[in-house]
Amino acid sequence: MTQIIERPAMNGDDAPEPQSPLLTVPRMAPTLTMAQAINRALHDAMAADERVLVFGEDVAKLGGVFRVTEGLAETFGEQRCFDTPLAESAIVGIAIGMAIRGFVPVPEIQFDGFAAPAFDQIVSHLAKYRMRTRGDVDMPVTIRIPSFGGIGAVEHHSESTESYWLHTAGLKVVVPSTPSDAYWLLRRAIVSRDPVVYLEPKRRYWAREAVDTNAPGLPIGRAAVRRIGTDVTVVTYGSLVATALSAAELAEQHGWSLEVIDLRSLNPLDFDTVAESVRKTGRAVVMHEGPRTLGFGAELAARIQEELFYDLEAPVLRATGFDTPYPPARLEKLWLPGPDRLLDCVQRAMEQP
Amino acid sequence: MAEVSAATDVPLAVEMEPVQLVAPDGAATSEDRYTRDLPPETLSWLYELMVVTRDLDGEFTNLQRQGELALFASCRGQEAAQVGATASLRKSDWLFPQYREIGAFLLRGITPAQMGAVWRGKWHGGLGFTERCCAPISIQIGTHGLHAVGAAMGAQRLGEDSVTLAFLGDGATSEGDAHEALNFASVFKAPCVFFVQNNQWAISTPVSHQMAAPSIAHRAIGYGMPGIRVDGNDVLACRAVTAEAAKRAREGGGPTLIEAITYRMGPHTTSDDPTRYRPQEEVDHWLARDPIARYRTYLQSVGVWTERLEERVAAKSMRLRTELRESVVGSDDFDVAEMFDAVYHDITPELVRQREELLAELAKEA
Numbered sequence: 001m002t003q004i005i006e007r008p009a010m011n012g013d014d015a016p017e018p019q020s021p022l023l024t025v026p027r028m029a030p031t032l033t034m035a036q037a038i039n040r041a042l043h044d045a046m047a048a049d050e051r052v053l054v055f056g057e058d059v060a061k062l063g064g065v066f067r068v069t070e071g072l073a074e075t076f077g078e079q080r081c082f083d084t085p086l087a088e089s090a091i092v093g094i095a096i097g098m099a100i101r102g103f104v105p106v107p108e109i110q111f112d113g114f115a116a117p118a119f120d121q122i123v124s125h126l127a128k129y130r131m132r133t134r135g136d137v138d139m140p141v142t143i144r145i146p147s148f149g150g151i152g153a154v155e156h157h158s159e160s161t162e163s164y165w166l167h168t169a170g171l172k173v174v175v176p177s178t179p180s181d182a183y184w185l186l187r188r189a190i191v192s193r194d195p196v197v198y199l200e201p202k203r204r205y206w207a208r209e210a211v212d213t214n215a216p217g218l219p220i221g222r223a224a225v226r227r228i229g230t231d232v233t234v235v236t237y238g239s240l241v242a243t244a245l246s247a248a249e250l251a252e253q254h255g256w257s258l259e260v261i262d263l264r265s266l267n268p269l270d271f272d273t274v275a276e277s278v279r280k281t282g283r284a285v286v287m288h289e290g291p292r293t294l295g296f297g298a299e300l301a302a303r304i305q306e307e308l309f310y311d312l313e314a315p316v317l318r319a320t321g322f323d324t325p326y327p328p329a330r331l332e333k334l335w336l337p338g339p340d341r342l343l344d345c346v347q348r349a350m351e352q353p
Numbered sequence: 354m355a356e357v358s359a360a361t362d363v364p365l366a367v368e369m370e371p372v373q374l375v376a377p378d379g380a381a382t383s384e385d386r387y388t389r390d391l392p393p394e395t396l397s398w399l400y401e402l403m404v405v406t407r408d409l410d411g412e413f414t415n416l417q418r419q420g421e422l423a424l425f426a427s428c429r430g431q432e433a434a435q436v437g438a439t440a441s442l443r444k445s446d447w448l449f450p451q452y453r454e455i456g457a458f459l460l461r462g463i464t465p466a467q468m469g470a471v472w473r474g475k476w477h478g479g480l481g482f483t484e485r486c487c488a489p490i491s492i493q494i495g496t497h498g499l500h501a502v503g504a505a506m507g508a509q510r511l512g513e514d515s516v517t518l519a520f521l522g523d524g525a526t527s528e529g530d531a532h533e534a535l536n537f538a539s540v541f542k543a544p545c546v547f548f549v550q551n552n553q554w555a556i557s558t559p560v561s562h563q564m565a566a567p568s569i570a571h572r573a574i575g576y577g578m579p580g581i582r583v584d585g586n587d588v589l590a591c592r593a594v595t596a597e598a599a600k601r602a603r604e605g606g607g608p609t610l611i612e613a614i615t616y617r618m619g620p621h622t623t624s625d626d627p628t629r630y631r632p633q634e635e636v637d638h639w640l641a642r643d644p645i646a647r648y649r650t651y652l653q654s655v656g657v658w659t660e661r662l663e664e665r666v667a668a669k670s671m672r673l674r675t676e677l678r679e680s681v682v683g684s685d686d687f688d689v690a691e692m693f694d695a696v697y698h699d700i701t702p703e704l705v706r707q708r709e710e711l712l713a714e715l716a717k718e719a
Contacts, residue, residue, distance in 0.1 A: 053510075079510055085540055090499050090533035097503020100447070100488065101511065105503075120530070124493045125500070131695045132478035132489050138698065169696050193698040221701070268701035 029210040037179035037211050038068050038144075038200065041186040042106065044213065046076050049104060052190060054081045056091055056108030056144075065110060066146060066205055088114050092121035095141045096129065104140045106190060112147040112199075113156025119164070126195045127170030142189040142196045147175075148239055148289050150203035150336055152329040159326055160290030165197045166267055166299070172196040173266040174220055177241035179209040181224075181264060184217035192220065201239035221268035225277065229259035232346050233277040235300055236287040237263040240337065244287060247339035247346075256346055266296060271303060278304055282313035283349040287337055292320040314352035317345040363579045363607075367570045371614050372594055373584040377642045379650025387593035396657045399440060399588050401666045403432040403645050406456040408670035409465060412677050413455075413472060417623045421681050423474040428453045430586070430618030431550055433644035435520070436460060437591025438548045438613070442518060442599055445486055447508075449501040449519040452490035453550075457520065461485040465673050466680030473681055495525030498534030498547065505543035505602075516544040516602040518595070524555025526572065527563050535610065539576040544602035546595060547610045550585060552617035557630040573610035585615030586644035589651075616642070689715070 032040060046052045054072050056064075060083040063070030072081035084091055088109055095105035109115045115122070122143070129139045149158030165173045172194055176182035182200070189196035218224060226241055227248050234244045241262045248258040259277050263269065278284045284304050286297035297318040304316045319337040327335045356365045373382050374389050381389060410427050417425040428435060435456030439448065448457055458468055458479075467480040471490060478489030491497035501519035508515045525531050526549060538545045549569050553560055566572055573580025579601075583594045591613055598609035616639035620627045627636075652658035693708040694700060700708075 085533075085536055087533040087536070089496075089530055090502075090537050093496065093499025093530060093533070094503030094506060094537060097449075097500035097505070097517075098507045099503075100483070100500065101504050101507030103507050103510070117529075120493065120496060121499065125491075125496060128477070129489075130698065131692075133483055134476055134478075134480060134691075135695045136481070136483050172697075267703075269703060271702070 029212040031208055032179050032183075032211045033206050033208050034176070034179045034182045034200070035066055035068050035205040037183040037209075038186055039070055040211070040213065041183045041190075042069060042072055043075065045106070045187055045190045046072065046080060049190075050080075051102060051104045052080070052106060053098060053103055054106045054108070055084055055094075057084060057086055057110045059083060059108050064108065066202070068144075068146075068200075068205075069108065088116075088118040089121050092118040092126060092141075092143065095143075096121065096125055096139065099129075099139050099141050100137060104190060106142045106144060109143060109145045111157045112145055112159035112161050115145055115159075115161050122165070122171070122197075123168050127168045129170075130194070131170060138193040139195045140190070140193050142186070142192070142198050144186075144198045144200060146202045146205075147199040148201050148203060149326060149332050150239060150289075152332070153202075154329070155326075158332065160288065160295075160321070162197075162199060162266055162288075163290060163295055166296060170195065172220060172268065173199070174264060175199045175201065175238040175266065176264065177201065177204065177226075177238055177262050179207060180211045180217055181262075183211050183213060185220065185264065187216075188220050196220070199238065203239040204242065207242070218264065220265045221270055223264055223270035223273040224262045225259065225273065226262045227258065227260040229257035229281070231257045231281055232283040232285060232349050233259045233261060233274070233281045234285050234287060234342065234346075235261045235263065235274055237266065238289075240287050240289065243338060244342060247342045250339055251343060251346055254343075254347075256350055258346065271307075274300070274304070275308060278308050279311045282311055284312075284316045285319055285342060285345040285349060286316065287319040287342055289321050289336060291323045292318055293323050295320055314349040317349055319345045363577060365574050367568065367574060367580040368582065369568065371582040371584045372590045373587050374589040374593060375587050375647060375651045377586070377647055379647050379654060381651070381654075384590075387590070387597070389589050391589070393657045396652060396655070397662050399436055399592070400648060400652055400658070400662065401669060402436045402440075402456060402460055403588060403648065404666045405670045405673055406432045406436065406459055407645060409459070409673050409677060410455055412674040413469070414619070414623060416678065416681055417472065422469070422472040422623075424622050424624060425472045426453045426622045427617075427619035428455050430616045430639065430644070431552055432456050433588035433648065434548075434550045434585040434591050434613040434615045437588040438518065438520070438595045438611075440588075440592045441596035443515065446515050446599070447501070447504045447517045448487040449497045449504070449517060450487065450490055451494070451497070451520050451522055451525065452492060453522075454520050458482075458487065459673075461487050463487060464680075465677035469677055469681050473684070475684070475687060495521055495528030495531040495534075498525070498531050499537070501545050501547075502534050502538045502541070502543050505538065505545040505608075506541055508544055509541075514544075514603045516546060516599045518546045518548055518599075521547060521549045522555065523549065523551040523553065523560045523563055523569060524558065525549070526569050535572070535576045535578070535608070538608035539578045542605065542607035544605075545608040546598045546602060547608060548595060549610065549612045550615055551612050552585075552615050554617050554621070554627070554631065556621040556625060557627075559631075568612060570610055570612040576610070578608050578610055580610045580612070582612045582614060585613030586642050586647065588644060588648055615644070
């Protein structure tokens, strides 16, 4: 392809670490909400690479409906951060055209439910462009999608879309669970030469943490063990990591020791970390918000039994949402998997004969 | 004078009568807003491209009939539109084709082997197209217009004066993505030319069933961009209106929607049977308006056509047909491992595992 701007060799996993703009100043770790951490990552990525463009509905002047893109247009100008007309297919479609010309687009889809109109561009083009050009064209596009439920939102604002993307070859899919992870996963997604769907757990936008923008976290494709335990491995991601950690506290009262794995990256999947844990505990529960049938839990349960059948003391169980449309806000607390649903699964796993 | 859009300063009217520089009988028309006076070598180059396109197209169909290609979508009858649209552009102006644009591919120097890989079923999209500033073909209808707009917005940001050109069909203009592309291009004043080959049929669906607008070009009014109808079987007219649109785009004037009225003389693809939905009289009507015969007559009238030109063109046709045949017949498939390796820049552990699985399966069979 015609590369107008020379791009340094980079990729998601074995790439040089994303450059920190703060290398010359003393280390500091400001306390940020997840929304602020994502905003900081966008700022730093745009400062580090002039090919990075941010666009979408209401991202420039308003700074995003969650203020995640606040200040980008002011800092980098309207050529690099701009509002688009309301058309999600077009938002992804123009990102593809820009990537062909050597840019690094970071489009925003305003809410999970609005990814549906962009499905064709993501699945038919974005995911397949490298393959269809026999490796000639990079698609370093990161699609940010505020995702998942639990915030009392109106219809189409609480969807779990990960299974759609995971069933599409060519995409990487990541979900941060903490502000630090949100910062570094996004920095790494933006330097990836493959398209990344970056799902932001809205419910954790306001969670706070000290974010060290000088110390790159784990790369894409690596899971994190958030709590060490010995009885049951809980595999989850996104907003439910915090749910699993609080359930683990309650489980202790019953004498159950939970190990909590935060996948972070659903594709590529760090199955080694899952396997190592399940070999130790002999029990696994997968937890995600989205409907149970063909959710990521189905894949994980299948994979665990395929590879670890003789290490298992109990069936792999799933604590998930139900196979219904996402419910109205007044009912979502009953629908979403919480500590109780997880602990029921834990109990069933522990009480196997 | 037509009313002018306050927002974009373009006329809020489209002339129904298509621009035509050479009449179907090969005579120059009275149209004087555009020039026919191109250098003789340009005139004969256009002729060569059209004839070679047709001959190569025929060879593709033959190869499909002989079982060497899985499928083929002929561009027979649309040579003037494709060659004319591409001829005035620079080689650095990106093309975003649908899948039927052999004339444009040839003009860009894409080889028969690179085109043939798709129809042979060797690889998706075409091989090496992007080295010629041409996107891979798009089987998804109308979706690539957005890529053309994005690339044009990229050109704006690179400070280039390049343009992009999207080839759409009449059917594609019904797709939502085509609307979004036209709207975005207009809002962002993207240097983009939408060249619609209205070949009258989207498989079995006629244009009259595709829309109720007066013409495809009329849709431009709603987007605040110029819309222009052109005789798609008149290569000089197609070249002229595209050159005008590209110039306007390069100068920051934004996009243009061109409707080239032409005809798909053959089936939709080699799997189609057009006798089921269109009468022979209609096909005969258009056969009498053949773009190549018309242009040859015109070149004869201006003294550019010679026996020598015809021989030269025939020799080139033969060479490219042979090249296509040799690249296709008995050609090796790609290594099956590539279907895993080309998915990501960094192959995932799961794909490594699955690649090994397949290779082990094949080793067992061997």
